[in-house]
Amino acid sequence: MTSFSRLFAVMKKELRQLQRDRITFAMIVGIPVGQILMFGYAIDTDVRHLKAAVANQAESHLSRQFVAELGASQVLDLRYHVATPGELEQLLRAGQVSVGVHIPPDFDRRSTDPRRAAAHLLVDGTDPTILGVATRLTNMPLGFDLTDRQSPIRNLEVRAYYNPERRSAVNIVPGLIGVILTLTMMLFTAVAIVREREQGNLELLINTPISTAQLMVGKVVPYIAIGLVQLALIVGVSKLLFSIPIRGTLLELYVAASFFIAANLALGLFISTVAKTQFQAMQVTFFLLLPSILLSGFMFPFDGMPLFAQYIGELLPNTHFIRLTRGIMLREASLLELRQELLVLAVFAAVALTGAILRFSRRLD
Amino acid sequence: MSAAPELAIRARGLSKHFGDLAAVDEVDLDVPRAQIYGFLGPNGSGKSTTIRLLCGLLTPTKGSARVLGLDVPADATELKPRIGYMTQKFSLYADLTVYENLEFIADIYAYSRSGRRARIDELLEWYDLTGQRDQFAGTMSGGQRQRLALAAAVLHKPELLLLDEPTSAVDPKSRRDFWAKLFELADSGTTILVSTHYMDEAERCHRLAILDHGRKVADGAPAELQASTGMSVIEVRASDPFAAQTALARLPEVVSVTQLGIRLRVLVPARISDPLQLINDKLGRVRLPAEAELVPASLEDVFVAVTQKDSPVGQVLQ
Numbered sequence: 101m102t103s104f105s106r107l108f109a110v111m112k113k114e115l116r117q118l119q120r121d122r123i124t125f126a127m128i129v130g131i132p133v134g135q136i137l138m139f140g141y142a143i144d145t146d147v148r149h150l151k152a153a154v155a156n157q158a159e160s161h162l163s164r165q166f167v168a169e170l171g172a173s174q175v176l177d178l179r180y181h182v183a184t185p186g187e188l189e190q191l192l193r194a195g196q197v198s199v200g201v202h203i204p205p206d207f208d209r210r211s212t213d214p215r216r217a218a219a220h221l222l223v224d225g226t227d228p229t230i231l232g233v234a235t236r237l238t239n240m241p242l243g244f245d246l247t248d249r250q251s252p253i254r255n256l257e258v259r260a261y262y263n264p265e266r267r268s269a270v271n272i273v274p275g276l277i278g279v280i281l282t283l284t285m286m287l288f289t290a291v292a293i294v295r296e297r298e299q300g301n302l303e304l305l306i307n308t309p310i311s312t313a314q315l316m317v318g319k320v321v322p323y324i325a326i327g328l329v330q331l332a333l334i335v336g337v338s339k340l341l342f343s344i345p346i347r348g349t350l351l352e353l354y355v356a357a358s359f360f361i362a363a364n365l366a367l368g369l370f371i372s373t374v375a376k377t378q379f380q381a382m383q384v385t386f387f388l389l390l391p392s393i394l395l396s397g398f399m400f401p402f403d404g405m406p407l408f409a410q411y412i413g414e415l416l417p418n419t420h421f422i423r424l425t426r427g428i429m430l431r432e433a434s435l436l437e438l439r440q441e442l443l444v445l446a447v448f449a450a451v452a453l454t455g456a457i458l459r460f461s462r463r464l465d
Numbered sequence: 466m467s468a469a470p471e472l473a474i475r476a477r478g479l480s481k482h483f484g485d486l487a488a489v490d491e492v493d494l495d496v497p498r499a500q501i502y503g504f505l506g507p508n509g510s511g512k513s514t515t516i517r518l519l520c521g522l523l524t525p526t527k528g529s530a531r532v533l534g535l536d537v538p539a540d541a542t543e544l545k546p547r548i549g550y551m552t553q554k555f556s557l558y559a560d561l562t563v564y565e566n567l568e569f570i571a572d573i574y575a576y577s578r579s580g581r582r583a584r585i586d587e588l589l590e591w592y593d594l595t596g597q598r599d600q601f602a603g604t605m606s607g608g609q610r611q612r613l614a615l616a617a618a619v620l621h622k623p624e625l626l627l628l629d630e631p632t633s634a635v636d637p638k639s640r641r642d643f644w645a646k647l648f649e650l651a652d653s654g655t656t657i658l659v660s661t662h663y664m665d666e667a668e669r670c671h672r673l674a675i676l677d678h679g680r681k682v683a684d685g686a687p688a689e690l691q692a693s694t695g696m697s698v699i700e701v702r703a704s705d706p707f708a709a710q711t712a713l714a715r716l717p718e719v720v721s722v723t724q725l726g727i728r729l730r731v732l733v734p735a736r737i738s739d740p741l742q743l744i745n746d747k748l749g750r751v752r753l754p755a756e757a758e759l760v761p762a763s764l765e766d767v768f769v770a771v772t773q774k775d776s777p778v779g780q781v782l783q
Contacts (some may be wrong), residue, residue: 102575105572105575106572106573106575109568109569109573112569112572113558113561113569116560116561117558117560117561120560121560174570201731291747299556300552300554300555300556300561301556301558302556303552303554303556304521304556304557304617306522307520307522307545307548307550308545308573309542309545309546309573309574309575310573321750461521463521463524463538464517464522464523465523465524
């Protein structure tokens, strides 16, 4: 009972302090809601309304219908109608459009020939995102050719289904949960021990009978609850505003998030035992945050990354959490199927917490 | 478990080096139980480091210490529930109230819910903090904070209390009240080790160790130390104290001349048979009107005598 009383004392103290730190308290709500709104809308506009110009040299009924469909997809914002592919190139070079649609004079005949592309897309290939979006446009029912200005003409296969714009936003929000939780959770505990050391509280604490494990666990547990509140906020906002589906069960999502939150908090505590000042702790946190965004599969497809980057990615809790959230939310996968990722997160949490406890010195020298 | 029940602390050759600096250098200590034992010394004399060594917060470079019959730092875990420690810097939580701070400490020392409440109320009453019960510790005055820190340190009724310059940021009235509390604690059987750089506080201790540059240069009861300085103390009242000080400091026999207002305190080794004559002769020669009289040594004189560089007095006292 003694150990629970001490654990509970630390938890109660942490929550009291947190509640009085108004800015931090506001950030518990502010960071997830603010970030999901910013990212959610930013990603939405990225995919839709790309400025585009059309050079329709066929002027047939079919070609006009095709142009109308392109416009209706909302992916392209057809701003200019020009006569020749040369004018398209001029607009591209001037940066006035990101995509040029060239419909050759023999469009009608080409569209019936499965071996040939019916139209060309001229794309500003300097931005891979635009290129990616344009590539998805090639899945429209009429086949056409994608021309990257920097690369030779490629023929693309025709696909039967049509859903170019939705995917990326739906894919990114589950990943965003991981990024937001990584930032807030790691930062909370990264400064936890350092702050007590800087303010002199630690010298008093290590002179009491409280054990290192009680202190560490007592500091982690309240933030798990806070992390789950943040998850609820993110899920609520993304469902409400972005209609992000949760195809698996909410319970499984929460279980997965609990493991992930624990891993990040433990990692933060470990940072806290390494850093000498709160500023150092924050620097180390951001050092880990950037790869958690770039190498976790959040920004770029994981399998497409160089092998070396993939190895680094595997060492980040966010990589495993993103697999879990995408699996649960989008593919309706069960935790049983994803147990390996869950196990990795559990190992992360255990190793980081043990490391923090071992590294924490109850002496001043 | 307690090998020497009459001694709360016994240290032999206790040393702590930080790089080339010997912060604590071969210190021997014998602190009897239920007494107030003082560490007197200027900043950087090793008072805080010694206290931290005795708590088990620092590992000694050399030497050993037994505190309440336990070896430190080896048995520090067993020792912690039995000692109370008040850090030099306020180390409770500024963003918690007085009551919340004490509640936190009580929980850590595993007080039962009912016992906890009674004990905290008792302490609030005792340390005159009832009115500040729900005030944030960070908004309190120096004296209130120090009373809170002491209340937190004694909450679990420790056998030994280590106080690191507890009155350094406190007004004289609060200092007096604070010392009254310390005597009450000592009377009830608590051993108190307190560091200070105030002479008047040092004089109140039952026993005292004077530290200088990490070394213990003298120890004993204040009266004992005053009686055995090995110095004659002459108080000189001169109309021009500065000129008198300059003249007297030139005498090879004089160990030190300290000005206190218009008075000078002159230390001369006890082996000089007629120190008053020596001083009066010198002042007569330089034609400075002054009155000189032999006075008993104060603790400050002891401090000056034992911290004089290359003075043999320090050894005499030990």
